[in-house]
Amino acid sequence: YVHPHLSTVTYLSDIGAPTMVCHRRIHPLTGEWIAVEDDDEGYLCWPKRGKHLSFDGRYLHAAPSDFLRDGEWEEQIKIPRDKIQQRRRYRRVTFLVNIWLNYKPFNVDLFPESMIDKLSKNDNSKFELFSTATKTTISTMKTNTIKVEVNETTTTNENKQQQQQKNQSEIISTLTWSMGGGDDDCTEEHITIQIPLDSVRPTDNTNNFHIFWKNGLVLSKTTKEKCIEEDSKNSNNNNTEEAVITTSKRPRLD
Numbered sequence: 001y002v003h004p005h006l007s008t009v010t011y012l013s014d015i016g017a018p019t020m021v022c023h024r025r026i027h028p029l030t031g032e033w034i035a036v037e038d039d040d041e042g043y044l045c046w047p048k049r050g051k052h053l054s055f056d057g058r059y060l061h062a063a064p065s066d067f068l069r070d071g072e073w074e075e076q077i078k079i080p081r082d083k084i085q086q087r088r089r090y091r092r093v094t095f096l097v098n099i100w101l102n103y104k105p106f107n108v109d110l111f112p113e114s115m116i117d118k119l120s121k122n123d124n125s126k127f128e129l130f131s132t133a134t135k136t137t138i139s140t141m142k143t144n145t146i147k148v149e150v151n152e153t154t155t156t157n158e159n160k161q162q163q164q165q166k167n168q169s170e171i172i173s174t175l176t177w178s179m180g181g182g183d184d185d186c187t188e189e190h191i192t193i194q195i196p197l198d199s200v201r202p203t204d205n206t207n208n209f210h211i212f213w214k215n216g217l218v219l220s221k222t223t224k225e226k227c228i229e230e231d232s233k234n235s236n237n238n239n240t241e242e243a244v245i246t247t248s249k250r251p252r253l254d
Contacts, residue, residue: 002028002105004057004098011047015076016092017063018046018200018207022191024219025058033219040217044200046207047092057098060191066175067197144206148199151214170196172216186227192218 003026009019022042025034044067045053055061065073077090150172172194179189194216200209 001026002100002103005101006099007055007057007059007061008097008099009045009053010095010097011049011051011053012093012095013091014047014049015090016047016068016073017065018044018067018202019053019061019063020044020067021053021055021059021061022217024060024217025056040213042211042213042217044209044211046202047094048207062177063092064175064177066177067200069201145208145210146206147210147212148196149212149214150194150196150216170199173197186223188222190220190222192220 020042023036023040026032027034043055045051079090173196174192174194176190176192179191194213195211200211
């Protein structure tokens, strides 16, 4: 698999889960995760209409809904009766563009030309992606990326110095996600992070967070249960055959 040189996300709505980008890359030849020498770090970018995010396309990234509060997503997509015609604004909508250099992806299905006329039309006079309010907010957020340092038991936040002085620690949550199969059908990869959820949720001043982990991000591989059962059966069968061979006459070497 050839990763993009650059990946980009443009947010077309203000709701939904944030984009999480971790500084973890896969070796292009071996498919193994490249070990990091320093502490792990990553970024958390919450949606804002007109906001644009770009990053190294090799980095591990996702949009985990676990960062939302319980019931928050259901509340965000609830459409008021007087705004049924604007229901598309009550979805998490992004425009993704990946850029490869000196490489062209193959086995790509192009959007059918026959479907172009069936796309909904947009009245540009009524919709402004980059409104004045949005431009001002995004410009402010560029300088308001909050640094959050996390270890196994405590967290510090640049905006919470008073709390630090009181030696109070925030609750650290452990989140684990499956990343699908590994090199074969029997291997499954997972990512586990330690994160102070309350410290990385959006505020009126910012929705960007630069996170540093001290042993708080772990990539692991596990063997699927069905494969363990198959290995157990094969092991039992081998033991039975060995027992038969041991207690019987010398086998023929045909």
